[in-house]
Amino acid sequence: SEAGGRQSSASGFLWQRSAELGQQPERWLVIDRKVYDVSRFYRRHPGGARVISHYAGQDATDPFVAFHLDKALVSKYMRPLLIGELAPDEPSFEPSKNKRLVEDFRELRATVEKMGLLNPNQMFFMLYLCHILLLDVAAWLNIWYFGASIVPFLFSAMLLGVVQAQAGWLQHDFGHLSVFRSSRWNHWVHKFVIGHLKGAPASWWNHLHFQHHAKPNCFRKDPDINMHPLFFALGKTLSVELGVKKKKFMPYNHQHKYFFIIGPPALLPLYFQWYIFYFVVQRKQWADLAWMLTFYIRFFLTYLPLLGVKGLLGLFLLVRFIESNWFVWVTQMNHIPMHIDYDKNVDWFSTQLQATCNVHHSLFNDWFSGHLNFQIEHHLFPTMPRHNYWKVAPLVKSLCAKHGIEYQCKPLLTAFADIVHSLKDSGELWLDAYLHK
Numbered sequence: 470s471e472a473g474g475r476q477s478s479a480s481g482f483l484w485q486r487s488a489e490l491g492q493q494p495e496r497w498l499v500i501d502r503k504v505y506d507v508s509r510f511y512r513r514h515p516g517g518a519r520v521i522s523h524y525a526g527q528d529a530t531d532p533f534v535a536f537h538l539d540k541a542l543v544s545k546y547m548r549p550l551l552i553g554e555l556a557p558d559e560p561s562f563e564p565s566k567n568k569r570l571v572e573d574f575r576e577l578r579a580t581v582e583k584m585g586l587l588n589p590n591q592m593f594f595m596l597y598l599c600h601i602l603l604l605d606v607a608a609w610l611n612i613w614y615f616g617a618s619i620v621p622f623l624f625s626a627m628l629l630g631v632v633q634a635q636a637g638w639l640q641h642d643f644g645h646l647s648v649f650r651s652s653r654w655n656h657w658v659h660k661f662v663i664g665h666l667k668g669a670p671a672s673w674w675n676h677l678h679f680q681h682h683a684k685p686n687c688f689r690k691d692p693d694i695n696m697h698p699l700f701f702a703l704g705k706t707l708s709v710e711l712g713v714k715k716k717k718f719m720p721y722n723h724q725h726k727y728f729f730i731i732g733p734p735a736l737l738p739l740y741f742q743w744y745i746f747y748f749v750v751q752r753k754q755w756a757d758l759a760w761m762l763t764f765y766i767r768f769f770l771t772y773l774p775l776l777g778v779k780g781l782l783g784l785f786l787l788v789r790f791i792e793s794n795w796f797v798w799v800t801q802m803n804h805i806p807m808h809i810d811y812d813k814n815v816d817w818f819s820t821q822l823q824a825t826c827n828v829h830h831s832l833f834n835d836w837f838s839g840h841l842n843f844q845i846e847h848h849l850f851p852t853m854p855r856h857n858y859w860k861v862a863p864l865v866k867s868l869c870a871k872h873g874i875e876y877q878c879k880p881l882l883t884a885f886a887d888i889v890h891s892l893k894d895s896g897e898l899w900l901d902a903y904l905h906k
Contacts, residue, residue, distance in 0.1 A: 496525040497552070500533050502561060505550040520679040523690045523812070528563055531571070531817035532683055534578065535851055538646050566816040570872050574818040574849075577868055581850060586861050589854040594648045597639055601666065605632045612775050622776075626784055630791030636666040637796060638839020644674055647854045664760025665767075669745050672754045682851050685824035686804055687812040693800075694809060700724075700731060701892065704809025708895040712902025722900040725893035732801075737793035738786055799837070802828065802884035803844035806891040807877075821848040822869065826877035828884045830859055837881075845876065 496508045498521070507514070507521055514521045516536065524532065537543045555561070562568040581587060608628035615621035642648050643659035660671045677692045684690035686704070694703055702708040702721040711721070719727075749758045772781050808823040815823075828834055828842035841847060843858035846865055853861065869876040879887070 494525075496522055498524045498526070499528045499555065500530050500547075502555045502559075503551055504553045504555065505547060506552045507550055510550055516679045517676045519676070519690075520683045523680065523684050523687075527814050528566075531574070535817070535849075536679070536682075538650065538652050538852060563814065565814045567819065567872070570818055571816045573868055573871065574816070577864055578850075580864065581853070581861055584860075586857040587850070587853055589648050589650070590856055591648065593854070593856050594639070594642060597635075598662075601632055601635050601639065604628050604635075605666075608632065609771055609775075612772070617776050617780055622780070622784065623787075626787045626791065629784070629788040630795065633667060633788060633792040634795040635839070636662055637792070638841070640667060640669075640671075640674070641678075641839060641841075642855060644671065644678065646852050660757070660760050664757060665763045668761050668764035668768075669741075670749045670754055670757035670761060672752065672757050673745055673748045676748075682848060684812055685821065685848060686807060686809045687820075687824075688810065690812050693804065697809075701728070702895050702899040703805065704895060705898055706810045708899040709902045709906075712899040712904075713906050715903060717903065721896040724896045725889045728889065728892055733794040733797040734790060735793065736797050738789040742789060798885055798888070799839075799841060801888050802826075802881075803841065806884075806887040818849065818868070819874070821845065822874050822876070824848070826879065826884070827862075828879060828881050830862075834881055842881070 494508070495506070496511055497504055497506050499505075507525075511521050512518045521529075534540070562571055605628075608625040611621050611625045611628070640659055640663035643655050643662055646652055646655040648658065649655050656671070663669050663671050663674060681691050681693045686694060688694060688697065688704075688707055697703040697707055698711050698716060699718050701719070701724050702711050708721070711717075745761070746758075748754070749761070768785065769781065772784060776784060803825050807826055822845060825844040825848050827845050828838065830842065834842045840855035840858055843855070843862060846853065846858040846861050847855070849865060850861065866876050868874075
């Protein structure tokens, strides 16, 4: 249709123009040359309102394929949103995207599906859950048997820290629909793992994490880099921009130092711990709140008789401290040292490769990071079960080599150090621009 044919050039304008007029912004997007108006639907989008809005005015074919398991079912709900198709003379690929790379990646995606690499091994995840539950029980038995003196107390805190970190990686699997072929089963068990085993809401994780995957390291679209500019200056481009505008919310030239104070130790116990309750109450996610409360009630009932109130609170905060350090170092090692900028609407493959890097494959690294050491493969195929990342990695490397794209893979400790180095570099870039530009 004529309306569909104008989509690639007009949609972004309509969105901006209607916002200027104080009207409800238009949100159109393209999937397989079909144009959809999600202006009213986006708030009901199961993956979150913002993630679908981030593709307004853009072709969303590849992210649509990447995120959805049952595409036939989803397509039924999309039919009422269809407003036309691109005109025959409109190209299928936007000028900002590499046509050959898009085609090659879609061919790779088809190969992955034929190889069965998107099919989960439920026994793998069942054993993974069992090892978490066994450690959880062992932590309680340790204090029950040996008492609440300092050594068993610290040992149980360490075990519970492992439980929380590993449950975090497991809930991530269910949240990405990687364990069951049914989306409904993945969602139900996700609520159990993140709610009952961790005390956090599934809706909060969905709201943040799918945005991150849709537009990783894209300022104002990826919530994982929202600490820029209030706490940190991230990325070369954004750091220089802050300096040129003479903005200084923090002494960014020292951010590689204060990162050790307000970063790994503080994120979970001082921010996430209270914000998750604000989130569920503010958004009226009462089912998530009920799941969360089962975690806190269980923790209270099992450890209060053994430790008393002060010991209970001390154990809880220590566990959150251990988990926070583990979580921040692992999740940031793949992204903070990479390219950070505004959304340039490049192709799916380039979007993910410029924002992610890998850490060497080993039994320990795989376990320690929940297989997120294969961050590149995870971002390209977010619903792929983690036990198959190592199988698809050579195919991804081959595609990178064909198109001259760097495939970064490094040792674990080097990846940790690169976080600090990148913060130091971007802080120095900010200072230079702040003083001299």
